[in-house]
Amino acid sequence: NSRWSLAGMTALVTGGTRGIGYAVVEELAELGAAIHTCSRNEPELNQRLQEWSGKGFTVTGSVCDLTSRPQRQQLLEKAASVFNGKLNILINNVGTNIRKPTTEYTAEEYSALMATNLEASYHMCQLAHPLLKASGVGSIVFISSVAGSIHITSGSIYGATKGAINQLTKNLACEWAKDNIRTNSVAPWYTRTSLVEHLLSNEEFLGRVVSRTPMRRVGEANEVSSLVAFLCLPAASYITGQTIAVDGGFSVNGF
Numbered sequence: 001n002s003r004w005s006l007a008g009m010t011a012l013v014t015g016g017t018r019g020i021g022y023a024v025v026e027e028l029a030e031l032g033a034a035i036h037t038c039s040r041n042e043p044e045l046n047q048r049l050q051e052w053s054g055k056g057f058t059v060t061g062s063v064c065d066l067t068s069r070p071q072r073q074q075l076l077e078k079a080a081s082v083f084n085g086k087l088n089i090l091i092n093n094v095g096t097n098i099r100k101p102t103t104e105y106t107a108e109e110y111s112a113l114m115a116t117n118l119e120a121s122y123h124m125c126q127l128a129h130p131l132l133k134a135s136g137v138g139s140i141v142f143i144s145s146v147a148g149s150i151h152i153t154s155g156s157i158y159g160a161t162k163g164a165i166n167q168l169t170k171n172l173a174c175e176w177a178k179d180n181i182r183t184n185s186v187a188p189w190y191t192r193t194s195l196v197e198h199l200l201s202n203e204e205f206l207g208r209v210v211s212r213t214p215m216r217r218v219g220e221a222n223e224v225s226s227l228v229a230f231l232c233l234p235a236a237s238y239i240t241g242q243t244i245a246v247d248g249g250f251s252v253n254g255f
């Protein structure tokens with residue numbers, strides 16, 4: 001059934017070598033999409049591309065530091081040539097964090113978090129817009145966080161970048177609806193990836209996280225990627241401007 005397939009579609013996934021981005025590449029590929037991804041680490045990227053090719057997935061990749069404006073432009077040029085100028089799906093996944101009390105952040109840390117988590121995704125949307133429009137059916141998904149709508153002691157800059165992503169989701173959904181581009185966000189709570197390994201391996205911290213989570217466990221990357229994939233499917237054709245949590249009930253748990 002073509003409503004539940006991405007066969008024939010093209011996708012650009014940022015940061016596909018580990019964690020949530022990796023799970024998204026696999027999920028979209030299993031549904032039939034051709035994918036271009038990127039990361040900063042060339043050996044790891046090549047290793048992943050080889051594994052995916054072995055699984056029969058159509059995945060290409062570029063080494064790209066997404067905080068660099070010229071490198072973002074090169075990434076889009078590459079994707080445009082691989083996909084003949086047509087892109088159905090853009091997944092803005094790359095994001096990072098530095099955890100500190102607000103009074104301790106330096107100007108450099110502020111700029112670095114803003115650049116990675118907000119500016120890079122914003123510019124990727126600008127660059128991808130003509131390709132998404134040219135494809136006739138476009139879908140953008142941001143990987144936000146529950147930190148974009150709730151204080152979770154992950155640091156105020158991270159929260160501000162993710163809150164901005166949630167609003168950007170609404171603006172682009174309305175502005176680009178006429179181009180048949182839908183825009184949504186997925187907001188995870190703690191998910192087992194390399195980004196938070198150091199936190200979740202601390203038993204005391206993990207215990208506090210789990211005690212606030214009705215489902216009494218953290219999430220897995222493939223529990224986030226399944227929603228990302230759904231939002232890109234023809235089956236989701238009337239869903240736009242939404243931020244949906246994948247959080248085991250955390251964000252609705254008042255007590």
Ligand code: NDP
Nearest residue numbers: 015017018019020039040041066095145190191193194195
């Ligand atoms: P990981 O750190 O595990 O993976 C990040 C991926 O992005 C890697 O492939 C990494 O490769 C790549 N990447 C990182 N920085 C850059 C960069 N500047 N340029 C290009 N590629 C880059 O992160 P997660 O999978 O955990 O996080 C993905 C998204 O999910 C982020 O936006 C994060 O904020 C969000 N999120 C994660 C949660 C969690 O608990 N894990 C919870 C809520 C939201 P490399 O480093 O080699 O470049």
